[in-house]
Amino acid sequence: MSKSPEELYKEREKRFNDAVELKEPDRVPLAPLTGFFPMAYAGYSFRDGMYDYEKMVDAWEKATVDFQWDMIPPSFVMFPGPVFEALGVTQMKIPGRDLPANRSYQFVEGEYMKADEYDELLTDPSDFIIRKFFPRISKTLSFCAGLPPIRSLASCYTLVMSGPMVAATPDFLNALESLKTAGQELMKWLAAQNRITTELGAQGFPLLCQAMAQAPFDWISDFLRGMRGTMLDMYRHPEELLKAMELFTPILVEGTTQLARLTGIPRVFVPLHRGAAGFMSNEQFEEFYWPSLKEVLLQLVNAGLTPMPFFEGDYTPRLEYLRELPKGKVVAHLDRTDIFKAKEVIGDVLCIKGNVPPWLLCTGTPQQVEEYCRKLIEVVGEGGGYIMDGAVAGIPDEAKPENVKAMTEAVLKYGMYKR
Amino acid sequence: MSENLVDLIVGLNEKEAVELVRKRVESGEDPLKILDEVRTAMAQVGEKFEKKEFFLPDLIMSGEILRQITDILAPKLKAGTETKRLGRVVLGTVYGDIHDIGKDIVNFMLDANGFEVIDLGVDVPKEKFVETIKEANPEIVALSGFLTLAYDSMKDTVEEIKKAGLRDKVKIMIGGGQIDETIREYVGADAYGKDAVEAVSIAKKWVGA
Numbered sequence: 367m368s369k370s371p372e373e374l375y376k377e378r379e380k381r382f383n384d385a386v387e388l389k390e391p392d393r394v395p396l397a398p399l400t401g402f403f404p405m406a407y408a409g410y411s412f413r414d415g416m417y418d419y420e421k422m423v424d425a426w427e428k429a430t431v432d433f434q435w436d437m438i439p440p441s442f443v444m445f446p447g448p449v450f451e452a453l454g455v456t457q458m459k460i461p462g463r464d465l466p467a468n469r470s471y472q473f474v475e476g477e478y479m480k481a482d483e484y485d486e487l488l489t490d491p492s493d494f495i496i497r498k499f500f501p502r503i504s505k506t507l508s509f510c511a512g513l514p515p516i517r518s519l520a521s522c523y524t525l526v527m528s529g530p531m532v533a534a535t536p537d538f539l540n541a542l543e544s545l546k547t548a549g550q551e552l553m554k555w556l557a558a559q560n561r562i563t564t565e566l567g568a569q570g571f572p573l574l575c576q577a578m579a580q581a582p583f584d585w586i587s588d589f590l591r592g593m594r595g596t597m598l599d600m601y602r603h604p605e606e607l608l609k610a611m612e613l614f615t616p617i618l619v620e621g622t623t624q625l626a627r628l629t630g631i632p633r634v635f636v637p638l639h640r641g642a643a644g645f646m647s648n649e650q651f652e653e654f655y656w657p658s659l660k661e662v663l664l665q666l667v668n669a670g671l672t673p674m675p676f677f678e679g680d681y682t683p684r685l686e687y688l689r690e691l692p693k694g695k696v697v698a699h700l701d702r703t704d705i706f707k708a709k710e711v712i713g714d715v716l717c718i719k720g721n722v723p724p725w726l727l728c729t730g731t732p733q734q735v736e737e738y739c740r741k742l743i744e745v746v747g748e749g750g751g752y753i754m755d756g757a758v759a760g761i762p763d764e765a766k767p768e769n770v771k772a773m774t775e776a777v778l779k780y781g782m783y784k785r
Numbered sequence: 786m787s788e789n790l791v792d793l794i795v796g797l798n799e800k801e802a803v804e805l806v807r808k809r810v811e812s813g814e815d816p817l818k819i820l821d822e823v824r825t826a827m828a829q830v831g832e833k834f835e836k837k838e839f840f841l842p843d844l845i846m847s848g849e850i851l852r853q854i855t856d857i858l859a860p861k862l863k864a865g866t867e868t869k870r871l872g873r874v875v876l877g878t879v880y881g882d883i884h885d886i887g888k889d890i891v892n893f894m895l896d897a898n899g900f901e902v903i904d905l906g907v908d909v910p911k912e913k914f915v916e917t918i919k920e921a922n923p924e925i926v927a928l929s930g931f932l933t934l935a936y937d938s939m940k941d942t943v944e945e946i947k948k949a950g951l952r953d954k955v956k957i958m959i960g961g962g963q964i965d966e967t968i969r970e971y972v973g974a975d976a977y978g979k980d981a982v983e984a985v986s987i988a989k990k991w992v993g994a
Contacts, residue, residue, distance in 0.1 A: 459883060465908075469881040469934050593886060597842035598849060601797065644980060646840045679962065702962075724933045725967040758963055762933035 374570030378436045382572075382753065386672055386717045387694040390750035394743050394781030396774060397437040397574050397719075397753055399635070399676075399699075399760030401470055404429035404439070407767055412470060413462035416447035419558035426562045430571055433774050437574035438566050439760065440635060445471065446555035452548035454505030457589070470763055478502050479590040481599060484606035487590075491613055492516050499590065506544040509537035575633040575674065577626040579618055579666060582611035582658040584639045593640060600654055611658040619665040626671050633672045633697075636663070637759075642679025656687055667695045674699055674719065678758060685711040701757045709746045718746055721757035722773060727765035732772035739776030747781065754781070790819070794826035794854075795833070797846045803853045816861040823854055831897035835982045841886075844893055870901040872992035873923040875955075877905035877914065879938035884931035887961050887981075891927060894981040900925075900988060911938075911945035918951050925988055928974070930961040939972040947973075956991045960984060 369377070377392070384391035405415040408425035415422050426441050447460055459465050459472045478499060479487065487494045493516040501511040512535055514528045532538055563573050580588075586607070587596040599607040622634055640646070641655040659675075666673045674697040681688070681703040688698060693715050700708055700720040708718055722742070726735050739754065746752045754777055756762060761770055790809075793802035809819055830847045833839040839847075874895055878888050885907050895902050903921055905913055914926065926946070928939050939959055946952050957974040960983075969977035978984040 466881060470932060472883050472932075474883065593841075594845055597845045600842045601799070601846045644841075646842060647837075650840060650842060723965070724963045725936075725965050725971075728933055728936055729967055729971045758933070762963075764933050764936065 369570075371568055371570035375567065375572055378570065379572050381436055385751055385753050386697055388714070388717060388751040390783040393783060394747045394777045395436045395753045396433075396755075396777045396781075397435060398439055398755040398773075399443075399574070400429070400439040401443060401759055401761075402468075402763040403761045403765055403770070405444075406468070406763060407432075407770075411462070411467045412763070413447070413460075413467040415444040416460065416471065417462075419446075419555055423558050423561050423565075427566055430566055431569065433770055435571070435774075438562060438571050440573070440575050441559055441562050442576060442578075446551055448551040449548045449555065452544045452551060453507060454544070455503060456505070457503045473588070475588060475592050477592045477595045479595075481591075481595065481603060484603060484610060488606065488609055488613060490515075490517055491610075491617065506541045506548070509535060509541050512537055573629075573631050575635045576629040576631045577622045577634045577671075579622040579634050579636045579662055579673065581636070581638050581641060581655065581662065582614045582618060583641065583655045584637075585614055585618060586610055587640050596640070597646075600650065604654075607654065611654075615658050615661050616665070619662055619669070622666065623669045623671065626669075632670065633674055634666055636666075636673050636675040638675055638677055641684070642677070642681060643683050644679060648683060651684060651687070656684075660687075660690060663691060663696060667692055672697065676759070677701060677703060682707060688712050689715050691716060697753065699755060705742070706745050709748070709752075713746075713749075713751060717751045717753060719753040719755045721755070723757050724762040724765070727756060727769045728762055729766075730769060732768050732775075735769045735772035736776050736779075739773055740780045743776065743780045750783065790822045791826040791829065794823065794847065794850055795829045797843060797850065799846065799850050799853075802850050803857070806854045806857050810857055810861060816858045819854075820858055820862070823851065823858075827851060827897045831894055831985075834894065835985075841890070844890065848893060871899040871994045872925060872988065873901045873903065873921060874925040874927055874988060875903045875905065875914065875917050875921060875923045876927040876929065877909035878907040878929045878931070879935050879942055880908055880910050881938050882930045882932050882935045883907045884929075884961075887931060888929035890981040891929065891960065891978075891984045894985050895927075895988060898985045898989070899994075900985075911942040914942055915945055915949045915951065918946065918955060919949075923955060924992055926955045926957045927984065927988075928957065928959045928972075930959070930964065933963050935961060935963070936968055936971060939968075939974070943973045958984060958987050 381391040381395045382397060385395050402412045402415050404425040405412055408428045410421045410425055422444050430438050450458055457474050459474060461467050461469050461471060496510050496516055497513055500507040513532055518524050587593050591599060596607060626632060626634055641651055663673045663675065676699040678701050685708055689712055696716050697719050698712065698716040700718060705718065705721050722735065722738060726738055742754060754773060790802065790805055793805060806819060810816060830839060834844055876888060876892055878884060892902050892904050903917060905917060918926065928942060930939055943957060958976045958978055959969060959972055959974045960978045964977055966977055976987045978987050
């Protein structure tokens with residue numbers, strides 16, 4: 367007798383949650399992240415993923431159903447190209463505009479905040495981000511540079527007089543049309559996003575995650591100071607860097623928590639960049655990266671959410687730190703970490719997700735993929751607490767469909783837990 | 786406080802190291818002698834990176850010290866003071882990929898170990914590699930890439946080098962976040978290095994150093 371979509375939905379949620387709680391589910395869950403793979407699989411261009419919302423919805427639904435993933439991979443990673451264009455965001459290279467149509471978008475890192483601006487950032491982060499940062503990365507938002515200090519808006523009736531003054535500037539008037547376009551496009555994009563969740567939800571597929579969080583170090587390093595900038599700060603401005611991370615920790619958590627509550631999806635994607643083994647020493651990690659990241663993860667757990675940090679790169683030398691996280695509340699998505707060793711070191715504390723390598727999925731054979739998946743299931747899946755996924759950001763854009771199918775077949779063939 | 790320039794650089798004492806160079810130059814010391822000590826220091830920095838005593842923040846800081854010292858020394862140095870190099874490497878991140886962190890570390894480490902590096906930057910068209918190989922006649926080509934899209938870009942680049950009849954003239958190594966031995970085979974490169982340290986040892990082996 368076939369199950370109803372409601373039953374399937376609950377079953378999939380339970381399968382995932384059991385694994386998070388380090389219990390044995392009915393079988394190993396398969397809940398990958400993706401980038402542009404669904405677009406390629408459905409025969410669309412990568413550019414379509416960011417510009418043609420109908421095709422994006424179609425691709426997401428097709429991939430999720432065909433591969434019978436336990437959860438819908440987050441589709442918000444298909445950022446709306448027209449919104450970024452309308453805002454004139456210079457921090458992103460877009461497929462079909464700055465890159466070939468079938469290459470993933472990429473962020474352009476830079477020193478968008480100078481080392482001598484820590485004082486301003488620390489005095490009033492909102493003011494700095496609104497009046498300095500955004501005008502530097504967005505042509506449309508350059509009018510924000512002409513806003514009065516954000517603090518001053520808190521004094522009596524400032525907005526009544528200063529607001530219209532800003533609204534009369536040429537920068538603002540020029541921005542109006544673009545802002546309108548950005549708003550309309552964003553609403554269209556959100557409607558498409560909701561369609562995926564609703565339509566696939568009606569077929570019994572829950573959404574993996576909608577909210578995202580970052581390590582405070584990465585927020586400052588990826589977007590404000592650049593990697594070179596933050597790493598020099600570790601020598602030249604360690605106090606300021608640490609203070610800035612402390613300051614941003616609750617801000618980052620609040621935003622994420624709000625979005626998670628709004629969408630009702632408790633799982634939070636936390637992509638991590640600069641904390642990996644090749645980047646800094648354990649001592650540097652312990653001083654500059656881990657404390658604020660740990661705080662973000664703890665606060666998310668305390669808010670009733672399930673953070674899913676994606677430990678990009680190699681964290682094998684850092685596994686002991688990860689043991690400091692609360693038991694059965696966090697999903698550690700591993701990339702090049704020795705996942706089998708991770709099972710030994712953190713398997714009793716954290717649910718492990720990963721790590722079918724991209725080279726296997728892109729250039730290997732279904733047999734090779736099945737073999738690797740079987741080993742993952744047998745070793746990392748032992749006793750529960752394991753969710754299958756690709757390694758780096760899930761299923762690579764260029765994965766061969768037959769290899770992705772081999773993952774599904776492997777969990778069905780080898781992933782059943784005996785009851 | 787140590788007055789030994791090598792120790793100051795390797796100890797990443799930025800201000801003291803730069804100040805000492807300034808003083809020594811002002812007192813009329815031969816800039817070539819200072820440059821020699823700087824080279825010794827940078828080689829030690831490279832060794833510390835190999836031994837995992839140094840990581841990226843330390844490399845970047847040492848690079849920053851080096852840049853300031855070079856700025857002071859450059860006007861004092863006559864042209865043609867280039868030292869003999871172990872070999873020449875053409876390096877770049879393959880087309881479609883704009884990531885430079887890994888590539889820059891490889892550049893730093895090859896340079897610190899005595900190689901001349903021609904860095905073509907990121908998102909390098911395959912034709913650019915061919916052109917540069919023809920012009921510069923390097924022993925080694927090093928292809929970098931961070932995203933999985935680099936698999937095909939690397940393969941295409943190697944093909945292009947082959948088509949130009951240059952494949953036998955150069956050794957090709959690849960590396961990057963999502964690269965492994967499987968991809969070396971797929972791409973048709975001669976070696977895969979899992980990090981900058983391996984890149985150096987492969988390069989040294991190839992030039993017989």
